[in-house]
Amino acid sequence: LAKTTQPISMDSYEGQEVNITCSHNNIATNDYITWYQQFPSQGPRFIIQGYKTKVTNEVASLFIPADRKSSTLSLPRVSLSDTAVYYCLVGEGSGGGADGLTFGKGTHLIIQP
Amino acid sequence: EPEVTQTPSHQVTQMGQEVILRCVPISNHLYFYWYRQILGQKVEFLVSFYNNEISEKSEIFDDQFSVERPDGSNFTLKIRSTKLEDSAMYFCASISGGYTEAFFGQGTRLTVV
Numbered sequence: 001l002a003k004t005t006q007p008i009s010m011d012s013y014e015g016q017e018v019n020i021t022c023s024h025n026n027i028a029t030n031d032y033i034t035w036y037q038q039f040p041s042q043g044p045r046f047i048i049q050g051y052k053t054k055v056t057n058e059v060a061s062l063f064i065p066a067d068r069k070s071s072t073l074s075l076p077r078v079s080l081s082d083t084a085v086y087y088c089l090v091g092e093g094s095g096g097g098a099d100g101l102t103f104g105k106g107t108h109l110i111i112q113p
Numbered sequence: 114e115p116e117v118t119q120t121p122s123h124q125v126t127q128m129g130q131e132v133i134l135r136c137v138p139i140s141n142h143l144y145f146y147w148y149r150q151i152l153g154q155k156v157e158f159l160v161s162f163y164n165n166e167i168s169e170k171s172e173i174f175d176d177q178f179s180v181e182r183p184d185g186s187n188f189t190l191k192i193r194s195t196k197l198e199d200s201a202m203y204f205c206a207s208i209s210g211g212y213t214e215a216f217f218g219q220g221t222r223l224t225v226v
Contacts, residue, residue, distance in 0.1 A: 032212075034214070038156070041202070041220065041222070042217075042219055042220065043117075043204040043206070043217025043218055043219055043220050044156060044204075044215075044217050045217065046214035046215065046216070049214065087156075092212065093208075093211055093212030093213065094212065094213065094214040094215070095144070095206075095208035095211075095212070095213050095214050095215035096146070096158070096161075096208070096215060097144070097161075097208075097211045097212065098144070098161050098163065098168040098169050098211075099158070099161070099169050100146050100148070100158035100159075100160075100161050100169065100171075101148075101156075101158060101215060102158065103155050103156040103157070104155065105155055106155075
C-alpha cells in the first residue's frame with residue numbers, strides 16, 4: 001500500500017482557491033489517487049479520483065504530474081462550509097475493494113471569513 | 114441521491130453489555146464495511162463483507178466483534194462485552210463494485226460507560 005503524506009492543517013479565507021498537495025512516492029502502476037472529505041461527526045465523503053493529468057468535477061480539480069508521485073487537490077473559491085478534513089488515499093480502487101480504505105490523518109482545512 | 118443509513122445515531126451502554134449497530138447499505142451495492150473512528154483519531158477499517166461472508170478484517174476485529182446481514186437490506190455490527198475503549202464513531206459504508214467509491218453513513222456514536 002502506497003504511503004501518503006499531506007499537511008496536517010491549512011488555513012485560508014472565503015473566496016480563495018485552496019490547493020492541498022499529497023505526496024505518494026511509492027505509488028504503483030495500478031493505483032488511483034482518491035480524495036475524501038470529512039465534516040465533524042459525519043462519515044467521509046468521496047470528492048474526486050484520478051489516475052494521471054487533470055480531473056475536474058463540480059466540486060474540485062485534481063492535478064497529477066506525469067511521475068504520479070504527488071497530487072494536488074484544488075478547491076475553487078472556498079466557503080466556510082469547506083472547513084473539513086481532507087484525505088488523500090492511493091490504491092487500486094477508490095472504495096478500497098475487499099481490503100477497505102486506509103485513511104491517514106488527513107489535512108484539516110480551516111476556512112475563515 | 115441514495116444513501117447509507119445507520120441507527121441509532123447515538124448509543125450509550127454500560128461496560129460489559131452487548132450492542133448491535135445497524136446499517137442499511139445502498140440497495141444494489143455489493144461490498145459492505147464497518148469502520149471506526151476514536152475521537153480525534155484516524156478512520157480505521159474493521160471489516161469488509163461480500164457475498165454474505167467476511168471478505169477481510171483488520172486486527173481490531175477480534176472475537177468481540179461479529180457482522181451479519183440478516184436479510185436483504187440490513188447489515189449489523191455486534192460488539193460483545195463492550196469495553197471503555199470501544200467508545201468511538203462507527204461508520205458503515207458500501208460500494209457498488211470492486212473499484213468504485215465508498216458511500217459512508219452518518220455514523221453511530223457509541224459511548225461505553
